[in-house]
Amino acid sequence: MAVWSELAESCGFWIGAHRGGMALGPENTLETAMLGFQCGAHFWELDVQLSADGVPVVIHDKTLQRTTDAPTVYPKRRPWYVWDFTRAELESLGACSRRAFSGNPAPGRTPVKTSPLLFSKDSVLNALLGKTALNAPNPASRPGAFQNVSERKVSAVCRIPTLREALDMTRRLEWLVNVEIKGKAEHRDRLVQETLALITELDMVPRVLVSSFHLDVLYRVRSLHDQVKIGVLVKEAVSDPVQLVRDVKAYALHPARRHLRREAVRRCREAGIPVITWTVNDSAEARRLQGWGVSAVISDRPQELIGEKQSKEDAPSW
Template sequence: MRRLGLLIVTALTTLTTLTSFTTAAEAADPTNVAHRGASADAPENTLAAFRLAARLGADMFELDVQETKDHQLVLMHDTTLARTTDAERVFPGRSPWQVGDFTLAEIRKLDAGSWFGSRHDGEPVPTLGETLREMDGTGLGLLLEIKAPQLYPGIEGRVAAELRGNPAWLRQGRLVVQSFSWRSMRTFHRRLPQVPVGLLGTPAVQDLPALAAYATQINPPYQDLTRAYVRHVHSLGMQVFTWTVDDPATWRRMASYGVDGIITNRPGMT
């Protein structure tokens, strides 16, 4: 009887220890990633938004990379210039204003800030190289999304070359490259295998082991997440960065699931 009692006490102690470990892990502060910079308070994908993210206490900033007609890497979320620049006014006959139909010199003529507010008049569309150099001394990490790579054959190699030209970003822990195109991420991984790769979306649980062969992160929308899914990803040695969380209650819920990072338009919210 005494032996049975000792076994029960041991089991309860072990369970309590495991529960405490899980709770502590799940309560850890996730990495605060500024989505397109502090995009709730400054024009997205601009140096103004990235600088503000640093001032607001973000750990990382996220940006979107596309390619111009002359194969220069610029920051733009949409595949057209219309929403976040004055391209319709400057180039009225160039509808639908696809990013890839314009040279860098033409995109330099655009205002990427006035749509957000007059205090940002004249804010330019930055290149990836300019952004890497400008943000190098801030201490922030970078989550770099290759946007619509099917429109820009070879973009993975050009992004890799730009990163090699700014080697400070290749230090461990500073950089993750992600995309909705998992094929593109396999290609990028072959180019720069030392750089962690993130897969945007919510792969089926049965597909996760194969993806873990080259991916470091699985990055789903927060609406898709459960604790069980996060644990499946973690069990394969990958991280979870979720998006896009702009209210404190959802932030706390995602943190309780044990996610490793939260992508937000409001990095100062926490």
């Protein structure tokens, strides 16, 4: 059973599935996360917000326009803010892949075809609850069992999961998850409380890392729970990353790759602070960061970074 403390203790190098693995299917869905798990990702990253009726749901954007069919289902409810929809309404929507992995890539980027999915949300949950069997190799045999994920077919429309469902799936897989707190500013205190309550109820404290760009959120997390691990997300270069992490009583630093410097990684590692950077989609770049001493990278393409034979047990050391 994996726990987050192993990241600092092992001095290993982990690959995280960004929103479940965005090149594998619709982001922040259980189906895509399952594929990220099966290809060998050490953990997955998700985003959480509150629905109109106060339920933590897994979605990144503040609106539903990019990643769901809300404009079609609810054409008169523009601009489709997440917090204006109830849990039931959100669950009625279909999730879709609209990230630009095909068509015209950014300069220097190779277009990547989004892979079709194998499992529906119901089939994943039913299998994990022991109600049915997945028509696929046992996830315990990963990685390698799903090297040809692009050949798999989706059996139903993917939908927005609740945080409870995402944590429950992660727990049953004995996996790890990084939960990023997002959402409307005035909702964040309640979101923090609801998130921590779920983590505690499902006995997931050792396997959840809570992160945010908002320091007030992180201070609130720590004031309410002294054991859950915290990650400090930063978009820009930080003059003293070690002090920042210590001020928040956090576990890890989560810097954007474009602003990460080798000296900052060295200082964090000397202080025993794991560095988890985002978003890294190139294998050569991942190896370079591993050489710097980065503890983990979060990737849209975990299946490419992990390779055919690497597993959680034989992940390389830096």
